[in-house]
Amino acid sequence: MKNTSLIRVLVFAGALTILSSCKNATNMTDNNPLLESFNTPHQSAPFDKISEVHYMPAFKSALETGRNEIKAIIENPEPPDYTNTIEALEHAGRLLTRVSTIFFNLNSAETNEEIQAIAREVSPLLSDYSNDIWLNHQLFDRVKTVFETNQTNNRLTKEQLKLLDNTYKGFTRRGALLDGDKKARYREISSELAQLSLQFGENVLAETNDFTLHISDEKDLSGLPEAVVEAAAQLAGEKNKEGWLFTLHFPSYNPFMKYADNRALREKMFRAYTTRGNQPNGRNNNEIIQKTVALRLEKAQLLGYPNHADYVLAERMAKTPDRVNEFLNELLVSSLPFAQKEMEEVKAYAQKLGFNEPLQRWDFAYYSEKLKSSRFDLSDEMTKPYFQLSKVKQGIFDLTNRLWGITYKPNPEIPVYNKEVEAFEVFDEDGSFLAVLYLDFFPRPGKQGGAWMTSYREQHLENGHDVRPHISVVTNFTRPTPTRPSLLTYNEVTTFLHEFGHALHGMLSRVTYESMAGTSVYRDFVELPSQIMENWARQEEWLHQVAVHYQTGNPIPSQLVDKIIASANFQSGYATVRQLSFGLNDMAWHTISHPVNEEVCTFEEKAMAPTELFPKVEGSCMSTAFSHIFDGGYAAGYYGYKWAEVLDADAFDLFKKNGIFDRETARSFRSNILEKGGTDDPMTLYVNFRGHEPSIEPLLERNGLVVSRNKD
Numbered sequence: 229m230k231n232t233s234l235i236r237v238l239v240f241a242g243a244l245t246i247l248s249s250c251k252n253a254t255n256m257t258d259n260n261p262l263l264e265s266f267n268t269p270h271q272s273a274p275f276d277k278i279s280e281v282h283y284m285p286a287f288k289s290a291l292e293t294g295r296n297e298i299k300a301i302i303e304n305p306e307p308p309d310y311t312n313t314i315e316a317l318e319h320a321g322r323l324l325t326r327v328s329t330i331f332f333n334l335n336s337a338e339t340n341e342e343i344q345a346i347a348r349e350v351s352p353l354l355s356d357y358s359n360d361i362w363l364n365h366q367l368f369d370r371v372k373t374v375f376e377t378n379q380t381n382n383r384l385t386k387e388q389l390k391l392l393d394n395t396y397k398g399f400t401r402r403g404a405l406l407d408g409d410k411k412a413r414y415r416e417i418s419s420e421l422a423q424l425s426l427q428f429g430e431n432v433l434a435e436t437n438d439f440t441l442h443i444s445d446e447k448d449l450s451g452l453p454e455a456v457v458e459a460a461a462q463l464a465g466e467k468n469k470e471g472w473l474f475t476l477h478f479p480s481y482n483p484f485m486k487y488a489d490n491r492a493l494r495e496k497m498f499r500a501y502t503t504r505g506n507q508p509n510g511r512n513n514n515e516i517i518q519k520t521v522a523l524r525l526e527k528a529q530l531l532g533y534p535n536h537a538d539y540v541l542a543e544r545m546a547k548t549p550d551r552v553n554e555f556l557n558e559l560l561v562s563s564l565p566f567a568q569k570e571m572e573e574v575k576a577y578a579q580k581l582g583f584n585e586p587l588q589r590w591d592f593a594y595y596s597e598k599l600k601s602s603r604f605d606l607s608d609e610m611t612k613p614y615f616q617l618s619k620v621k622q623g624i625f626d627l628t629n630r631l632w633g634i635t636y637k638p639n640p641e642i643p644v645y646n647k648e649v650e651a652f653e654v655f656d657e658d659g660s661f662l663a664v665l666y667l668d669f670f671p672r673p674g675k676q677g678g679a680w681m682t683s684y685r686e687q688h689l690e691n692g693h694d695v696r697p698h699i700s701v702v703t704n705f706t707r708p709t710p711t712r713p714s715l716l717t718y719n720e721v722t723t724f725l726h727e728f729g730h731a732l733h734g735m736l737s738r739v740t741y742e743s744m745a746g747t748s749v750y751r752d753f754v755e756l757p758s759q760i761m762e763n764w765a766r767q768e769e770w771l772h773q774v775a776v777h778y779q780t781g782n783p784i785p786s787q788l789v790d791k792i793i794a795s796a797n798f799q800s801g802y803a804t805v806r807q808l809s810f811g812l813n814d815m816a817w818h819t820i821s822h823p824v825n826e827e828v829c830t831f832e833e834k835a836m837a838p839t840e841l842f843p844k845v846e847g848s849c850m851s852t853a854f855s856h857i858f859d860g861g862y863a864a865g866y867y868g869y870k871w872a873e874v875l876d877a878d879a880f881d882l883f884k885k886n887g888i889f890d891r892e893t894a895r896s897f898r899s900n901i902l903e904k905g906g907t908d909d910p911m912t913l914y915v916n917f918r919g920h921e922p923s924i925e926p927l928l929e930r931n932g933l934v935v936s937r938n939k940d
């Protein structure tokens with residue numbers, strides 16, 4: 229699972245994507261391109277006309293319009309019904325959605341200090357707006373009336389029922405049904421939790437930034453690749469130090485642990501990394517964790533759930549903590565023997581190299597890397613000449629053409645926010661227009677790292693007319709040079725496929741309401757369309773089509789393809805068990821029924837014990853820097869990484885059975901999953917496609933974690 233790839237989900241209004249056609253342009257907003265109708269191909273964003281000065285007035289005007297629309301719903305003299313309340317709420321604030329979408333997308337892909345300052349200024353205004361909706365009891369009273377009436381008088385379509393349910397839950401899951409003291413307590417807890425999460429993150433960041441390993445003796449660099457040494461020298465230079473500096477940030481820490489021959493320094497780095505947030509200093513996260521889990525528990529119980537995991541999972545495909553724990557344990561039983569075997573292999577290889585002490589955590593990556601290179605003789609430099617960006621792009625276009633008949637036509641008339649961005653019109657097999665697609669490949673100073681998919685406009689119906697989406701894929705691939713085209717690593721090829729899968733989810737959407745379009749699905753379901761696409765990068769047939777040497781034009785040698793595929797499973801048992809240990813730890817913290825008073829490390833040790841493969845390291849603690857769950861959206865959700873892999877492997881298994889380019893399987897995947905967005909329960913959508921609930925077998929098989937089995 230890539231940590232770098234993510235979907236940008238706009239969180240500004242806390243949820244309802246909001247639209248409306250009325251526009252109260254005031255004088256200060258005259259000639260503001262963000263507030264006028266877009267006179268561009270497919271009403272795409274007029275990037276060429278927008279400048280920083282337009283944002284704040286546009287936000288203010290759009291916020292006012294949105295508030296007026298909400299007020300109109302509340303003050304409607306008619307009794308509340310589906311159309312005048314639920315649908316009206318879905319449609320309220322459309323102008324704000326438009327402005328926010330453009331603004332926040334650019335803040336990620338093409339930002340500058342001015343835009344960042346606007347982001348800081350506007351964020352509290354947006355959260356006030358969101359609170360004005362979700363905490364508004366008059367508005368909730370109307371929603372509740374419609375919800376209750378509908379229990380007895382059901383005349384709504386399935387999608388309407390889903391929107392009604394989403395809207396009602398949007399309020400109740402934020403405490404709308406609580407009265408008096410309880411409601412006040414709920415708000416108190418929410419704001420305290422926000423503070424704790426902020427503090428947790430700041431502590432981890434400070435602890436990460438605070439440590440540096442300063443090397444002044446060149447022989448301590450032994451084993452490290454040249455590029456890593458160069459980066460370390462550069463960092464030292466920036467800090468006016470002689471020699472080399474290494475840090476706990478991934479690009480520095482990770483290669484150091486893999487390659488540095490100096491064992492004592494690896495241990496030093498490891499100990500610094502794994503004691504973050506667990507040292508006797510002002511940045512200790514122990515108490516923050518205890519408070520956080522206690523407050524999450526209290527909040528869940530206020531809302532009527534036994535614990536925080538139950539609260540979270542009620543809105544997930546997995547549904548219950550029991551199901552998640554069962555899932556994690558099922559995978560553990562299958563993968564643990566492999567992980568143990570892999571450990572033994574590493575130990576044996578280390579011994580062969582003359583290392584005879586007990587293998588510690590700071591030795592594992594080091595000897596694994598040596599074992600891996602002895603086994604595979606494969607490096608990025610060997611495969612890169614075969615993965616030319618333009619060919620990979622064409623290969624992905626062709627793949628979707630072969631599966632669904634989709635075609636892409638560049639349109640230079642569509643405005644872009646940077647001249648490097650490519651804009652396409654995307655057409656369906658019958659020639660009808662599907663979407664606008666932006667591709668933005670290369671790093672720039674104003675662009676965030678990593679890769680993501682986002683949208684400028686979600687698909688939806690407007691007065692029965694199908695409004696098609698505007699989707700963007702943003703990456704940070706290596707730039708071409710005057711002598712070399714952009715060449716991708718294999719990992720970047722799969723990243724491209726991954727984000728393109730999210731893009732397809734957005735582009736092929738066919739729903740009624742914007743708030744349920746494309747990738748607006750449960751978090752443990754959203755990675756299915758993206759991860760399934762990565763499977764084609766493991767198929768020889770597809771690789772042979774896209775991988776052609778950029779100088780000689782020769783196709784990639786089969787030998788190299790075999791190595792890529794085989795090396796992908798190197799230590800997959802160990803990697804699986806490690807992911808499971810994080811998932812189990814997360815679930816343990818969020819299924820407590822009483823506050824935790826014991827030491828964080830002690831609690832965690834018990835939770836992760838079934839996965840432990842190493843001798844204990846005193847003072848090391850995972851939870852105290854586990855930002856995913858204490859300063860991110862993954863509380864009771866870390867299992868989702870593995871869950872999505874199980875889904876994508878199981879789903880792709882059908883392609884393997886029917887043919888990886890099989891049109892009928894592709895059609896079914898499209899109509900049952902890609903077009904449906906969040907209009908139905910994901911398990912229902914999945915079973916409609918696959919014919920049964922997901923099974924872990926195909927993933928185990930893909931990862932080489934089955935003992936031996938006859939393949940059909």
Ligand SMILES: [Zn+2]
Nearest residue numbers: 233234755758
């Ligand atoms: Zn993703």
